[in-house]
Amino acid sequence: MTDLETIKKKVSTKPAISGGANFETHVLSQTRYGFKFKPSLGYALFTLLFVGVAYAFLYAGIASYLKTKTFEFLFSIVTVAGAAFFIAGNFLLLSYFSPIVFNTHSNRFYRGFNKQNPKKSTALSNIVALQIIGETISGENGNYKSFELNLVLKDATRMNVVDHGKLKTIIIDAEVLSQYFNLPIWHAQS
Template identity: 35%
Template structure:
């Protein structure tokens, strides 16, 4: 992690050799000036006398060495601050411009709190978004419960000879079956990135001709995709007993050169959807703009 200017200053010390040497010379000069009787018994006369005689010079030399050490430190601080400023100046334009010209409001309102889709690498150059096991089980639950409950009432009505009382529960069960089937059909629509055809599309057809792209839903040429957008949305749901529950839903959108966006995925598992967004970015060679 890069240091801030204040952190760099705190960690940049004065030149240790000059600082230590200046401290020693300053101490010797001060002792020789103010307490010469301490030095004379400890040192030979040929050395003690010059030290006492030039004590003031030693003090000045010690101060000068420490000043030089401090100047060296100051230059390091200034240099570090200058380099940091340059780095920040180089980074800030990117931070300000990257993604700022893109709409960051959720493209698909709401969202689930579980993983509804995941990315599958069909071939080295082809990616498909497919429904997750959790999504298929969720849809199957609607169909099984609806079909099971409806069938029980219909069978009971036939057995008791009171078919009319079984019609409404049977119709409700049928509604659940149809809802689950429609959800599964919608979730199972292909969302394909195919560089060999040069396009992305959402639809049920297996394409082999680039000209057929225009017949599909949300089709776009890969060359028109400039970035992958990953954002999050706060979702609040209310249960039957009135309890409110909040969670994050994350969506992956394609950002086109003309500013339009196309939704690819939207679910509640951040790690999974981030991994898939990065895989799409690598395949297309475009940046992933992540504000999740």
């Protein structure tokens, strides 16, 4: 049995990250030194909606206070809701607008702003395969499918690249990366 077959038997076929979106969150684009995933227009609008609601609530709360000069119950509710949307919106901005990069110049894959974080980066030479996994998510309005693109590393661990609801796009992105980096694609049963 080859090393690749041994790794394939060891690697998990469960989603690396539970949950996911039911729409396309990222788009693959080629760069001067490899590839990067950028947030999709739909995800950018979703994130900006959170931030917009946060500012609207905070503005309403502050305007209410300035008008009445008292801390009313409505002021408290509006301000707390605005703060919650503000925190969630900024978390979405930071986490989904952070870089997801395959850089051939530095020989690194990294996710996030710290290119050397061992939990979110690896040498490109450490990647042995690309893995696609689907899962069904139960939501308030029914079930939907979400799909992951993961990197499989030499030690049979995985590193998540993207997670979104467009299987066709995940497959196309995996094929582009597979051809460029000469990596097999493993479709996991899920």
